[in-house]
Amino acid sequence: EADIYQTPRYLVIGTGKKITLECSQTMGHDKMYWYQQDPGMELHLIHYSYGVNSTEKGDLSSESTVSRIRTEHFPLTLESARPSHTSQYLCASSPGQLIYSPLHFGNGTRLTVT
Amino acid sequence: AQRVTQPEKLLSVFKGAPVELKCNYSYSGSPELFWYVQYSRQRLQLLLRHISRESIKGFTADLNKGETSFHLKKPFAQEEDSAMYYCALRGSSNDYKLSFGAGTTVTVRA
Incomplete structure (x- = not known):
């Protein structure tokens, strides 16, 4: 079934560890995004990609990095996790050509750094 | 710069009552x-x-460009409408990114 998948759903990790949050979509969408969601706060765009080998930083400064080697895969990496990285991370995708097309979101990864 | 403001974090209404979620935006051009x-x-x-x-x-x-608002309305709220609602803005026809507000949590009580 065409969808967007995020793994893991929950992750508890110690300070200083390197982590990668996975995001894959099977809808053939060109555009992919990472948002950070905290209670009572705006969803903040931290990274986006408009196609393979294209990545940009979003509006919110983030210490994470992303890569887009394949259309369907857009992983987010934290080289050294800190408690300030504790948050919900949402991955989304949208079709390439339609200006008004909606974003399709994954279920999110809730990250806790102890 | 573009910005979306949702002034209400929480909204509680009774089933069958009207509900309105406010959304205001700031953007100099024609937003989506x-x-x-x-x-x-x-x-x-x-x-x-x-x-x-x-x-x-x-x-x-309804988009009201004069008031820069995009309020969400429903005349008769149902319990299944209880959810978190986010208003979002796309500022340019060449820019696919969305800017989101902080969200409003709606609770519909029986």
């Missing part, structure tokens, strides 16, 4: 505006977009 909804234990999903001028699940939203 959306409402997204997140039901309990479900993923964030599109509710409606202003360009479609549609009514979804009884909800409507």
